[in-house]
Amino acid sequence: MDYQPILDKIRKEIEVYAHEGKQADYIPALARVNPDQFGLCLNTLDGKTYRLGDSATKFSIQSISKVFSLAIALSIMGKDLWQRMAKEPSGSAFNSLVQLEYEHGIPRNPFINAGALVSADVLLSNLDDPEAFYLNFVRTISGNPTIDYSDEVAQSEQSCSYLNASIAYLLKHHGNLHNDVNQVLHLYCRMCSLEMSCEDLSRAFMAFAKSNEPFSHAGVNLTISRVKRINAIMQTCGFYDEAGEFSFLVGLPGKSGVGGGIVAIYPSRYSIAVWSPRLNAKGNSIMGMKALELFTSETEESIF
Amino acid sequence: MDYQPILDKIRKEIEVYAHEGKQADYIPALARVNPDQFGLCLNTLDGKTYRLGDSATKFSIQSISKVFSLAIALSIMGKDLWQRMAKEPSGSAFNSLVQLEYEHGIPRNPFINAGALVSADVLLSNLDDPEAFYLNFVRTISGNPTIDYSDEVAQSEQSCSYLNASIAYLLKHHGNLHNDVNQVLHLYCRMCSLEMSCEDLSRAFMAFAKSNEPFSHAGVNLTISRVKRINAIMQTCGFYDEAGEFSFLVGLPGKSGVGGGIVAIYPSRYSIAVWSPRLNAKGNSIMGMKALELFTSETEESIF
Amino acid sequence: MDYQPILDKIRKEIEVYAHEGKQADYIPALARVNPDQFGLCLNTLDGKTYRLGDSATKFSIQSISKVFSLAIALSIMGKDLWQRMAKEPSGSAFNSLVQLEYEHGIPRNPFINAGALVSADVLLSNLDDPEAFYLNFVRTISGNPTIDYSDEVAQSEQSCSYLNASIAYLLKHHGNLHNDVNQVLHLYCRMCSLEMSCEDLSRAFMAFAKSNEPFSHAGVNLTISRVKRINAIMQTCGFYDEAGEFSFLVGLPGKSGVGGGIVAIYPSRYSIAVWSPRLNAKGNSIMGMKALELFTSETEESIF
């Protein structure tokens, strides 16, 4: 199947949304991004690559990093990781403290901030140089050695993220962070600050799209069953409190970030990444969501 | 592929769970059920049927009825239905009032009790004889004209379900029930009281497994896109606050009921129903959950 | 001390608030009331009575009834009553279901709707004719045999109060209502519908102002200690989620109703009732609150 004509058609259809919403502006480096960009990259398991627009432009991956850190943490701890976090949809915003307080410091899932802070804590406790390990891992699965952290984004993020600090101290209060809070926040912000293009992300997530192969990249090893389970969590929890909506409209497991990126996979078939900085009220890219919705509608290829 | 050897093997493996948990006992008719039963029926799209144990024994479908009433309500109202309920995981128990109060009477999804009460209200507003219509619809998609309501279960349920009455009045307070509360509760309890076997349920859900065909049965018509979306909601919301766990362990869209039944589908491949009355703390069948988890592990056929 | 000059001065000062807010309009009988009325009556323990404006006009006492029903329920059950409700401020709206769900059907205090429904239930379980008993009790402590229920208000209230029905069924679900829900709602609405003037209310609450005398009126008997404790609960819980504000501004125990009435007492000194139908966002009379604030400021007679 040649997906290019479908992608070209979608590009035209989503143009009407080109000026809706606005980009994240809570740190200067994100606020400075030109919001009128759109990129897409699709990789299929039979080896083809399709591109649209700014597919090679790097952007801040933000929460998409939570999938990578989960993969590493799960490789380290195996199913014991689930003693420290659950895998249920939160039903509330990604940064809510309410549930975390009621549930005594056990995050609902690895894709809310609290869960990703626990993943960062696992990396800190078990790796000699977690920053280097993480970077090497992402470079390897993306096949792009130029991927790097943004010092500016990481620093801004850490210095202004009082809410993440609040969450981290609540985890610490409940004994669910073993390292120094500032170290955990530092690593978390570094991981979020990674800059990747749609092409990089699409290639990286091929590792999850190949869900019938064990996952083994740069020292991170997961069984088939664990890869499938990461995909299941992306399906139910990948979009904050819009997970149901994304599942309903797009029908694929995926993960979004406030940098405007979204990556989704069709197991055993393809990996697709889109990027456009303007966000809806839930913090997900408007053009990105729409492009993916149209893509699975046009191709009739949702997993359902 | 011949699934029978796998099913036989699973039957043996789950025997260790045969006496864990206990059946629902909040009404006498459910409490009286022999808890030591187990049935399973699998129908594939290529026309084969596999069975285990008490696959022909009828039981109370309870919340599985919510999928049928959603299909009817969606056929009636189309996407306008989503003005009256959302499609996000609730992150809380199926009968919680908290979220419903905070969210001004808009249920989180059609598979919590509040959402199913709204579906019942839609049927009451739009059908001459909703009870007859519903029964005819289920009989048709199951291909079994002997399926019927249990008067005893429906009556017990209505007379003791103070919590459902509380939810219904809260919906009414927010203007999200248009009919008399007692009528809505009556219809809701009738629909939950339906008695079906695993064979009936597995056949009925073939209509959802065939997600690339428009849904058209006994006056209920849905587009392919809407069938897929019902499946997506089963995936994210079908198991109360254990939806993530089910998605994680089983990896299929499905729906459970406190009668001990669970039905799940693999789109374009099969429909499978299991039943065993003993429940876990979340109200889902212990042996049923385990059987499905083993089935997708053994066959490596989760949708992820 | 002659309070009349102070009261006259206050009357002038509050005139600027005369058109702020609007009256309760959720039932026709309340919506029809002329909102531009103001009455006040003050009775001192040394036997003097002071009046302002529409002090003899009867109005719907609404939630002020909760003090009367608490006095009767406490007379019947003594401290066992506190097994069925707490006496802590709720920190939330008077009709919230959230806390009641988290706290398993034990109302926070007798002055939120849930608590008053439990009081009504106690009356139903223990009195032959609770409506007649309640009416006789209020007539006796007010010294006014013409006080009566408003059939119209009671009927409108019951037929439209879906939220109270929701609360009542949640109580029933938790086993904290022993009588039929409709009977409880009926009695609750009757008691709220009572019509009294500021003169009636001020006289009635002299029974609480005389907190160093045992309470004994028309078959209702309370020790000194219990009278003081009812006063303490009025102080901390008498004004929904504005209890702190009232305590802060006025400094007296009291109780308000959405009919626009407020009654407050200075133990061992006086009882004061005000009425004006226009309400603030919290459901308390604007002119009434202001008049009482000015009164305790001018007289420097807050209990603090």
Place this chain on the structure above:
Amino acid sequence: MDYQPILDKIRKEIEVYAHEGKQADYIPALARVNPDQFGLCLNTLDGKTYRLGDSATKFSIQSISKVFSLAIALSIMGKDLWQRMAKEPSGSAFNSLVQLEYEHGIPRNPFINAGALVSADVLLSNLDDPEAFYLNFVRTISGNPTIDYSDEVAQSEQSCSYLNASIAYLLKHHGNLHNDVNQVLHLYCRMCSLEMSCEDLSRAFMAFAKSNEPFSHAGVNLTISRVKRINAIMQTCGFYDEAGEFSFLVGLPGKSGVGGGIVAIYPSRYSIAVWSPRLNAKGNSIMGMKALELFTSETEESIF
């Protein structure tokens, strides 16, 4: 009136509670305290002082410090302080984050930790040397120049109070802390660490008992109206989620601390401080609560 015989009698009656509960043990310095101590000191406005037991032993005042810091903050900011915190009972535990999140960083009242952190922030923004100012203020109103901070308690507290750090960062996130979080936490912990005896506290709170005199001590000046309002807040919010219970049982405005101290006042009549380290589940001194309950019962002198 000679209170000594009543106090002696009470001392005997509360002996049965002498071994119930246990002291706070979350920091070593508090855990080391001999739990089997009891002290009481009563000062009347007519100049008499009564004592029981360990009335001269100093202990950690902990949350009682919140009254002193509120008085200073209110003296600095006047009613503008109420833009930054409310004065309603919280209805939840003293350290809950839930309400603070829902209410966008505005603490419910000055006596929960969040509110006291805001008070500390006000001191930091407006005083050259807040620690010295605070200490001088407390020494002056207590008439005891030997009162001092406990370095050990303050340091332990700050280094282990992850929950307070979580609260502080949430306040900072909502823009309701203007100073560096660590500085605020440092000052807060210092103020809590103050060590005073029942005699010191009873004398200090005479400033609040004299509610018909303007408050003017060591640079802190409040009108009569503001003194009364601080008393009103002690009444409704002084005992965490046991404020209603204390008001009900004791009937006086007061404030407790987890060091086991409780201080209460009868406006225009007396100030009373009790101390005993063993706490109930709500964090209030068991013998202290009981002694005060008996005292107002015996003397029939609750403000109600």
